[in-house]
Amino acid sequence: MTNTQLTHVQIDNYGPWTVTPEPRREVDLQTLQSRLYADLSQLFGNRGGYVFFTRFDNMIAVSNGLTIEDHAMIQESVGNRYPVTMSLSVATGTTPAAALETATEQLQEAGSAQDKSRREVLEGRHIDTEFRTDEDVQIAHFDVVDATGKYTDKLSEFDTFIQIEQGYAALMKYMREAHEGLSFFVGGDNVIAVCPDMDAADYQDVVEHVHDDVGVELQVGVGRGSLAEEAGMAAKHALESSRANGTDVEVDF
Amino acid sequence: MTNTQLTHVQIDNYGPWTVTPEPRREVDLQTLQSRLYADLSQLFGNRGGYVFFTRFDNMIAVSNGLTIEDHAMIQESVGNRYPVTMSLSVATGTTPAAALETATEQLQEAGSAQDKSRREVLEGRHIDTEFRTDEDVQIAHFDVVDATGKYTDKLSEFDTFIQIEQGYAALMKYMREAHEGLSFFVGGDNVIAVCPDMDAADYQDVVEHVHDDVGVELQVGVGRGSLAEEAGMAAKHALESSRANGTDVEVDF
Amino acid sequence: MTNTQLTHVQIDNYGPWTVTPEPRREVDLQTLQSRLYADLSQLFGNRGGYVFFTRFDNMIAVSNGLTIEDHAMIQESVGNRYPVTMSLSVATGTTPAAALETATEQLQEAGSAQDKSRREVLEGRHIDTEFRTDEDVQIAHFDVVDATGKYTDKLSEFDTFIQIEQGYAALMKYMREAHEGLSFFVGGDNVIAVCPDMDAADYQDVVEHVHDDVGVELQVGVGRGSLAEEAGMAAKHALESSRANGTDVEVDF
Amino acid sequence: MTNTQLTHVQIDNYGPWTVTPEPRREVDLQTLQSRLYADLSQLFGNRGGYVFFTRFDNMIAVSNGLTIEDHAMIQESVGNRYPVTMSLSVATGTTPAAALETATEQLQEAGSAQDKSRREVLEGRHIDTEFRTDEDVQIAHFDVVDATGKYTDKLSEFDTFIQIEQGYAALMKYMREAHEGLSFFVGGDNVIAVCPDMDAADYQDVVEHVHDDVGVELQVGVGRGSLAEEAGMAAKHALESSRANGTDVEVDF
């Protein structure tokens, strides 16, 4: 059984800020957003967590191993260094989708994303040490087979991008609907998914579904651990095996 | 007539680097990628250009106003500060899609994205000053109507994200196929599109197409200028008018 | 008794790199150096440590609470994101000066700062948990009395800087020679010192010495803790008391 | 004749901010300061300017080639991305010291560094294009001879630092008093000085003065240009000649 701890990160009242007193320069917003994401990657990452950029104003983190105090510190550090603040909500659940649902609900109960007076909310609880196990997090690292040869070196970059996006869209929807897993594009031709307890046959089915749906050929490595980092690194090594063996799916447990 | 100058940015031989000698920590790759994007946003942006993160290992910039010498300096600055290098290819064309096609082709002719010996290629030419006009760049800033009320404050963050992604997928494909425009998700519920010469009726048609296709309601502001920044800022102001007037499309020219 | 754990951070073979194949643009070197420092501040800081920029190519960290494994991770993370690598050497001692002496010696034994083949050395040992106490780190936060009124708002900025630098130079030498403490300028009119076991009278003597020597009037708050962060934050609060009470020295233990 | 254009950069009301509502975590302040400096290095640097960190809350830039509009854009970009704002004051003068004096005075007249209501002041004027020449900026790049062999590989890092600091203190004072030049430590064993019209004999005298005063042996390369970057790069190449020829002073004009 997995026991994923997820954190919903939301910049407070960001929409209005972007146009007050007048629309701000887009390049500065892009710089702000991507640096905030980079900082959160390090802040969560140096405690074994993973963050995904999702929509940049709302991000999703796998935070197993991080306590509420760790979250408070991350919140304070961002508040000290950025012109915006952020709210954090932490939850667990029987599947990643269920955990996130709870996390988002806790935030919504505290106020709207565009509520002027809701600032630096910190909701939820972490998993107590005694309940943590080595199988709490299951991560799958999906990758397009020979993206360079089939797309990058052949099509215009935008047309390559359309192919990758289509693969991602099909994958994210199927993982969400069929398995309650959450899949995130992480650049290049790579998607990292936070999964419930799935086995090799489940992944084989996912890979086939995406191929049938949009014609994009995936390979995937899957790992498990008490932290996102452990599970994610095991998944990367499994993906290397998949590359070496020419298989679609390699599961490291 | 628009005359968009596009730059295809490609990290050299990045795939192999990410797994040599062993898979690198994902949080470091995420930090590297998003910081490189932030830096390029500033480097292009401080000369009036726009960069879009696209796949992070391949990015697309609107570079009107930047010379080849500016590109060389940006390339050198990145080479001085990152463990990876990047190649750049610049082109123009009758539509954004055509310009990018040329840019990518120039890069592909210089070698594969995963060619060990192809490093810091700089291809193409900028538009000579005498040929530049105030209508070279047309930018549309698309935004979801009441994303906060309809999605962010109601659904789980991942389900909100699926809605936004679907809207984006429909928009990007239609803009590409029907108009040869290139559309990029820039966070939140926002998409910025680099467009050929399109008028208000064209945009109205796009907004309706997306609504019919996936049920996502968009509003859009459109601007024009000699630089991405001017066109983009005019688009933002037009979008504010669209918000104020409750219209679907506002065109600032 | 204090038991300061210090880490000597040294960029590997940096001098030659700055001029190979030709001198690199100074603004890029400055950007690289200050960002590396910012990253180390976060990487050490998020585990309760402090880093000082010192010469930027060589930095000094108070690393109580960080294990050798933490150091290895920091080293790897920097290696993944910068064009240069760094060596780290960890040591303790009866005074901060003695600890650093050992740390530097370990590094020197491993090879020259400009040795082409010495890369990513990691030397020394951290303090075992059982030997750590709440008095391991003593930190003094020195600040110039009314720097704004006396200098910043009166003199040219360079002449203000000369005054602050002179105060710092006198302080750093006296602390080093009379007490084996290490003092670092941290911006503005502030100096943070890593100290051996010193009492209020010792600090009173230091403040008077600097005043007699170069005419700069200091106030200081002193704190203690098992981590640099705790000791440093206690010192900041003590400095606020010193401001409130108009005293020269406030010691929080 | 040189015609240096200097910009005094001052964070608005920074002291009070650092302790409101309570003292902020030092590692976050350090991160904020060094990243702001890195950003300014790029923002000024990508237009040919140089910035020096000086006290971090007050910085000094050589801004020849940057207009007041460029300054306004830099100010806005920082305001968009940091929790603090900054004021800028631009001036020229017959010597660097005189230029800075005017710049600082303009700022002081606009209000105190700790005035709550003085925010984002932008004072002064840039040099009109018609008055700019190829000799406006003279930069000297000083470096300690064999710092690695004499200090870094021999002494404890703090004792090396004391040597370098002493050399810098002697140099900065003498350059300021004897020549009205402004000298800035830039890391390692390097000092970059913004100079009035000085010749090889003047520099020889400076090198000898520092050697006599504190025993630190310097070599220096000097360059000239219409922008800091050109002058600074010429100085670096001259310093390489000085290294190659074993001379104390090399002047590139």
Ligand SMILES: Nc1nc2c(ncn2[C@@H]2O[C@H](COP(=O)(O)OP(=O)(O)OP(=O)(O)O)[C@@H](O)[C@H]2O)c(=O)[nH]1
């Ligand atoms: N985020 C992330 N991206 C990666 C990683 N490995 C590769 N990539 C990205 O994937 C892109 C393509 O690289 P590869 O997947 O190695 O290349 P390929 O041509 O598809 O070849 P195969 O996958 O071996 O069939 C790279 O440019 C990276 O952007 C990784 O571990 N993390």
Ligand SMILES: Nc1nc2c(ncn2[C@@H]2O[C@H](COP(=O)(O)OP(=O)(O)OP(=O)(O)O)[C@@H](O)[C@H]2O)c(=O)[nH]1
């Ligand atoms: N990149 C970018 N993102 C923006 C901009 N303005 C808003 N956003 C994003 O859009 C999100 C939603 O904000 P809004 O679009 O203002 O909110 P809304 O609820 O959809 O309301 P309306 O658009 O006014 O109907 C914000 O959190 C930002 O992430 C912008 O100018 N640039």
Ligand SMILES: Nc1nc2c(ncn2[C@@H]2O[C@H](COP(=O)(O)OP(=O)(O)OP(=O)(O)O)[C@@H](O)[C@H]2O)c(=O)[nH]1
């Ligand atoms: N690194 C660091 N710098 C600080 C801190 N507090 C203040 N400073 C710096 O010190 C500068 C001067 O601020 P203050 O010391 O508050 O001002 P002052 O005029 O000297 O007034 P008093 O110290 O209250 O007499 C600020 O601009 C900051 O650069 C701090 O906690 N850490």
Ligand SMILES: Nc1nc2c(ncn2[C@@H]2O[C@H](COP(=O)(O)OP(=O)(O)OP(=O)(O)O)[C@@H](O)[C@H]2O)c(=O)[nH]1
């Ligand atoms: N900011 C800056 N620092 C530099 C530059 N070149 C060298 N350094 C610094 O100077 C330090 C010492 O390097 P060198 O000066 O090459 O070494 P050295 O042992 O003194 O040898 P020589 O100068 O050749 O006698 C390096 O670690 C860098 O920190 C430069 O161009 N800019």
Ligand SMILES: [Ca+2]
């Ligand atoms: Ca692949």
Ligand SMILES: [Ca+2]
């Ligand atoms: Ca919206």
Ligand SMILES: [Ca+2]
């Ligand atoms: Ca003070």
Ligand SMILES: [Ca+2]
């Ligand atoms: Ca030297």
